[in-house]
Amino acid sequence: MSDATGSPAAQKRSAWSRLPIVHQLRQSIGLQRGMLIAGLTITTLFVLTAIFAPVLAPYGFSQLRGADGAFGAQQPPGGAHPLGTTVGGYDVLSRVLWGAQTALFVIVVAVLLSIFAGVFLGLVSGYFGGWLDRISVVVSDAVYAFPSLLLAIVISIVISGGKSNLIGGVLAAAISITVVFIPQYFRVIRAETVRIKAEAYVESARVLGAGSGRIMFRHVFRNATRTLPLILTLNSSEAILTLAGLGYLGFGIEPTAAAEWGYDLNKALSDVTSGIWWTSLFPGLAIVLVVLGITLVGESLNDLADPRLRGRRAVGQTAGVVAQTSVVPGGTLVAGPGGLGGREGAATHPTDGLEDRP
Amino acid sequence: MTDVLTITDLGISFATDAGAVRAVDGVTLRVAPGEVLAIVGESGSGKTVTAKTILGLLPETATASGAVILSSKDGSSESNVIALSTARLRQVRGTDVAMVFQEPSMALNPVYTVGWQIMEGIRAHGRFSRKEARAKAIEILGRVGIPDPETRVDYYPHQFSGGQKQRVVIAMALVLDPGLIVADEPTTALDVTVQAEILDLLRRCRDEFGTAIVLITHNMGVVADLADRVAVMYQGKVVEEADAQTLFSSPQNDYTKRLLAAVPHVGQGVVHAAERARARTDDWEEQAPVVVADQLRIEYPGRLGRSGFTAVDGVSFLIRPGEVLGLVGESGSGKTTIGRAIAGLTRVTGGSLTVMGHEMNGFKERAFKKFRSDIGFVFQDPASSFNPLLTIADCVAEPLVVHGRAKNAADARTRVNELLEAVQLPRAYADRYPHELSGGQRQRASLARALALEPPLLIADEPTSALDVSVQARVLELFAELQREFGFASLFISHDLAVVDLVADRIAVLYRGKLVEEGTSVAVLGAPKDPYTQRLLASLPVPDPAEQALRREGLRRLREAG
Numbered sequence: 001m002s003d004a005t006g007s008p009a010a011q012k013r014s015a016w017s018r019l020p021i022v023h024q025l026r027q028s029i030g031l032q033r034g035m036l037i038a039g040l041t042i043t044t045l046f047v048l049t050a051i052f053a054p055v056l057a058p059y060g061f062s063q064l065r066g067a068d069g070a071f072g073a074q075q076p077p078g079g080a081h082p083l084g085t086t087v088g089g090y091d092v093l094s095r096v097l098w099g100a101q102t103a104l105f106v107i108v109v110a111v112l113l114s115i116f117a118g119v120f121l122g123l124v125s126g127y128f129g130g131w132l133d134r135i136s137v138v139v140s141d142a143v144y145a146f147p148s149l150l151l152a153i154v155i156s157i158v159i160s161g162g163k164s165n166l167i168g169g170v171l172a173a174a175i176s177i178t179v180v181f182i183p184q185y186f187r188v189i190r191a192e193t194v195r196i197k198a199e200a201y202v203e204s205a206r207v208l209g210a211g212s213g214r215i216m217f218r219h220v221f222r223n224a225t226r227t228l229p230l231i232l233t234l235n236s237s238e239a240i241l242t243l244a245g246l247g248y249l250g251f252g253i254e255p256t257a258a259a260e261w262g263y264d265l266n267k268a269l270s271d272v273t274s275g276i277w278w279t280s281l282f283p284g285l286a287i288v289l290v291v292l293g294i295t296l297v298g299e300s301l302n303d304l305a306d307p308r309l310r311g312r313r314a315v316g317q318t319a320g321v322v323a324q325t326s327v328v329p330g331g332t333l334v335a336g337p338g339g340l341g342g343r344e345g346a347a348t349h350p351t352d353g354l355e356d357r358p
Numbered sequence: 359m360t361d362v363l364t365i366t367d368l369g370i371s372f373a374t375d376a377g378a379v380r381a382v383d384g385v386t387l388r389v390a391p392g393e394v395l396a397i398v399g400e401s402g403s404g405k406t407v408t409a410k411t412i413l414g415l416l417p418e419t420a421t422a423s424g425a426v427i428l429s430s431k432d433g434s435s436e437s438n439v440i441a442l443s444t445a446r447l448r449q450v451r452g453t454d455v456a457m458v459f460q461e462p463s464m465a466l467n468p469v470y471t472v473g474w475q476i477m478e479g480i481r482a483h484g485r486f487s488r489k490e491a492r493a494k495a496i497e498i499l500g501r502v503g504i505p506d507p508e509t510r511v512d513y514y515p516h517q518f519s520g521g522q523k524q525r526v527v528i529a530m531a532l533v534l535d536p537g538l539i540v541a542d543e544p545t546t547a548l549d550v551t552v553q554a555e556i557l558d559l560l561r562r563c564r565d566e567f568g569t570a571i572v573l574i575t576h577n578m579g580v581v582a583d584l585a586d587r588v589a590v591m592y593q594g595k596v597v598e599e600a601d602a603q604t605l606f607s608s609p610q611n612d613y614t615k616r617l618l619a620a621v622p623h624v625g626q627g628v629v630h631a632a633e634r635a636r637a638r639t640d641d642w643e644e645q646a647p648v649v650v651a652d653q654l655r656i657e658y659p660g661r662l663g664r665s666g667f668t669a670v671d672g673v674s675f676l677i678r679p680g681e682v683l684g685l686v687g688e689s690g691s692g693k694t695t696i697g698r699a700i701a702g703l704t705r706v707t708g709g710s711l712t713v714m715g716h717e718m719n720g721f722k723e724r725a726f727k728k729f730r731s732d733i734g735f736v737f738q739d740p741a742s743s744f745n746p747l748l749t750i751a752d753c754v755a756e757p758l759v760v761h762g763r764a765k766n767a768a769d770a771r772t773r774v775n776e777l778l779e780a781v782q783l784p785r786a787y788a789d790r791y792p793h794e795l796s797g798g799q800r801q802r803a804s805l806a807r808a809l810a811l812e813p814p815l816l817i818a819d820e821p822t823s824a825l826d827v828s829v830q831a832r833v834l835e836l837f838a839e840l841q842r843e844f845g846f847a848s849l850f851i852s853h854d855l856a857v858v859d860l861v862a863d864r865i866a867v868l869y870r871g872k873l874v875e876e877g878t879s880v881a882v883l884g885a886p887k888d889p890y891t892q893r894l895l896a897s898l899p900v901p902d903p904a905e906q907a908l909r910r911e912g913l914r915r916l917r918e919a920g
Contacts, residue, residue: 027375200743201753204807207701208757209730222747310375 021297024304032310036300042293049097050104058082059091061098061259074271077278084278087267088255096282098259102170103240103290109174110181110239111232117178118185123224125186126193127216133190140183148238149245152176156251169253169260173243181235188231192224226305233298237291244287261287360433362537362570363389363412363455368424370407370416381407381420383594389570391431391537394560396573396585396602398617400826401797404594409540409574413457414439414447430454431537431568453483456531458541462523462548466515472499472526473511476533483534494533501566502529502559521552528559532567539563542574549688550853554897554913557583576827578621579899582606582906590614602903620831621901622856624883630838631863631879638680647676648714648815648847649700655708656695669695671871672709679814682841682848684862684879686855686894691868693851694738697817700849701735702726714815731761734808734846738820740800744792750803751788754778757810777806780843781836798829802836809844816848822857834860855898859883867891892916 021040028036049056058080064070066080075085083092125136155175160168196202197220205215247253247262255263261283268280304310370382382404389395399405410416411426426439428450437450459465467475476495480486486494492511499507502525515523524544531539541560545553561584563569575581581588581602588605590598590613598611609615656670670692677683687693698704700713702721711718716729737743744753754777755770764770775785781802792800801821808816818837822830838861841848852858858865859879866876867888875888886892896913900906 200737200739201745203703204735204737204743204804205745205756205760206703207730207733207735208760209727210756210760214760218748219745223745 021301024301027310028300028304032300032303035296036304039293039296039298039300042289043297046100046290046293047104050100053097053101057091057094057097059094061090061095062256063091063094064089074276074279076276083282084276086264086279087271087276090255092264092278092282095255095259095264096261096286099261099264099283099286100290102166102253102258102260103243106170106173106177106243107236107239109170110177111235113174113178114181114235115185115228115232118182119189119225119228121182122186122189123193123216123221126190126224127197127212127220129194136186137190140186143179143183146180148176148180148242149249151179152242152246153249153251156246166253166258169243169246169251169258172251173239173246177235177239177242181238184231184235185228188227189224192227193220196220196223230298230302230305233294233301237294237298240287240290240294360429361388362391362429362431363387363572364425364427365408365412366425366427368408368411368422368426370404370411370420370422372417373419373421380594382411384424385591385594385596387589387596387599389538389572391570392564392568394564394571394573394584394586396575396581396588397591398575398578398581398588399591400576400617400828402593403591405574405591406542408591409457409542409572412439412538412540412572413451413455414442415457428454429537431535449483452479452534452536454536455538455540456534456536458524458527458531458539458544460543460546462520462527463515465527466523468515471512471514472518473513476511476526476530479530479533495529498529498533499526502526502532504529519552520548521555524548524552524556525559528556528563532563532569535567536569538570538572540572540574543576544573545580546575546577550855551688551893551897553580554899554910557899558910560584577899578618578827578901579906582901582903583899583910585903590617606902617828618901620828622831622834622854622860623900624856624859624895624898626856627859627861628880628883630860634863642678642680645679646715647678649675649677649849650712651675651696651709652711653709654696654699654706654711656692656699656704657707669871670699673868673871673873674709675866675873675876677815677847677849679847680845681864682850682862684858684865685849685851685868686853686858686865687868688853688894690870692871693853693868694819696868697735697819697849697851700815701733701817702730731757731811732813732815734811734813734816736801736804736808736816736818736821739824740797740804741824743804744800746792749789749791750778750783750795753792754788754803754807754810757807761811763811773810774806777810778803780809780840781806796829797825798833801825801829801833805833805836805840809840809846812844812846814846816846817851818848819851820853821850823853830857837861855883855895867894889916 025033025036025040059066071081071085071089071091073085073087073089075081077084081091081093083096085091086095121136125133152172156169156172159172202215202219205219210218243260244262244265247260247264248266250266253260253263264283265280268276268283271279365385365387368382368385369380372379372381385404385408387395387397387408397405397408407416407420411422412428416422422440424440427436428439429436430453437446437454439447439450442450466472473492473495476498477488477491480491480494496507496511499511504510504522504525510518515526518526528544544560545556548556557580560571560573564571571584573581573584585602587599587601589596590605590611592613598605598609598614600610605614606618609618652674654670654673655668657666657668660666673692673696675683685693685696695704699706699711699718702718702723706719706721709719714729714732716726744750751771751774752767754774755764755767758764758770758773759766764773767774771788774788778785778788783799783802783806787795787799787803792803795803804821821837822833825833834857841861850858850861862879864877865879865882867874867882867890869890875882875886875891882891883895886895893913893916896909896916900909
């Protein structure tokens, strides 16, 4: 873009700073920025731990004995076991670190299973309306009323008879979450689609004679997905809680198949009364931290997405350039192509609709 | 007597995502008691922000400097609004200064009766018993011209019409007898015939209550009708301040001159229309019309157990090739519905509507699809008529791609550049996103998209009503130019007679779904036959105080006669 045409600030921003989270991070200030950074830090740590668990953990998740014999049960923190050992004789630190991997696995599977179906159903149902829409809405309302944990237990029993291995446990949690989440994605995308369907640009596509498929995917779909990152983060934390709940109720994953925080909490139940704190504290802390981190990211993204909630730096008394008015010097259409640049309020970046108000 | 309002060197900055923006820059103004000061300017000129400062209604993101001194009506106390505490500000609001908002339906709370809402204001400022407050509310409703106030005080806002709602809002502002009323675009949301009544009421506020009014507007006709003194704002500064007579007769500032020149007058388009009529061949009348409506009827289905709403009721008209038909009417008259029906966006429920020889009553999308390339559509709101995630080039290329004239947007680029050239947008704008263009630029891009397939018919639904007056002038000029060049027939929908006059060959006037008058622009605007058209024409304020005073008198006579 040449200077003559007065390219707006938005175009000078690099592709990097327009990436979803990076953009919000640069935009935020104060408490909102603190929340976002804290959330992002915890979440990044969680993902890194999950990926590098084999390197980070001193022992395997099902390891009971080291080079110098068995670990021993309920060893207090210190020495070879910085966080002690469990009643089953596992190393707590290793179980907590390996547990991140299982948690991440559940999140990925649950989100992947629900997001495509939910988004697609919402788009089709919202765009076409009619009987398909009514049935989908009634079904999704009915699913809302169904407790997800109960569903998870049933599925866990169906898949592996209640005693699950890694795949079975993860799938049980993921599928039960999926069933509950599809209606959530469905509802959000459907509401957005119904709103966008009435926008002038969709009507203009209809006037042009564009087919339904083209309108749905080119014009509606991308505009309807703005709120997805938010539900995604909320769903992720709920996925972890469901998995932990399953494990806590005894439908979790066998310790030999994978490390799982809920299972460890369940086994630590009896320890609490006998003053053995380390077996329950650390897996519990891991759950709280991960859920907190993901929720913080979701909450601050939500605040930043709304211009009314978004905080801004205070400005000085005489700061700022004068906003352009839309009047055209000259007032006629004599200027040819290229000659109009910089006129007619060129490069007015929308400032929360200040100039756009009629 | 001292001035009710003195603004000295007011500066306001906003914190935005794009950094600090200065909205108001060193504004100095004063308002004498019982005076109407109009602040005019286009979007973004800072007029609304200035008005909000007077009531201390700035958002948290704003920083203000300077002084806004407000005196009470009896001159007993003075206060600087910018420096007031929240508690003091609350005392000042309502008693010293009150506000009339743009959209009366949004300024009233739908779940309370209007009486309750007026009484709330009374009881917030001093000790009144419920009975006294109610008596006051009834009195004020009567004084603003609500018939039968004893009963209607217990009505809810939805039981009033738009104009009556604005009367209630004005009553709320007047009830504590403030020295100053700030009216922010008080008539913009209203139809032109209602606008005339509200302007009369505001004039009475000044004369009977002795209230000074700060009138914020972009409509020069309204200014000419009501204002004693005018301040013109441009880019946050007051560029000219004069009494209304002087400003309209001999504007000093260049911007003011341009602004006044851009205001459309009824009667301007006659020359163009006559020119176009001369250029036509003799057999033009015999050519097959592009659109024929015969006893067209469009009903919106009602909810269960309620009858439907008839938006268009037995309307007949035709549009011949290369002819611009202006469709005028107030909100709810069914003009947009007719435009949408021609484009196949709304179903026809009765009569016959033939578009390019295709019957639209009982139309099937599949059968109509091939005719779609023959119809262009320009939407009212330039902010929402483009997909925000596609560039202008993609948007303009869309019709070419949909109708198989190009494989993809890149393939259509040469044609897109030609089209942008035709609507006089620089080529480089093709790679921008819609939000990076101003309203007028977007509306021109919208024209480019509508004309991409060179359709023989273009439907323009209020294409300029969301634009500032100077931008509107350019878009209208462009429209006329393109019409000459491409020769398309057009249905031009607008609520503004002066705008329609500029572009249309013939004008059709709609009133409550019925066609009340149709004819050439000269006939309809020069010698209207229908009483509604006469009233509509007389209600349109002209930007000239002396002439407007005469017209006002004419309208009054017309009302008495009708």
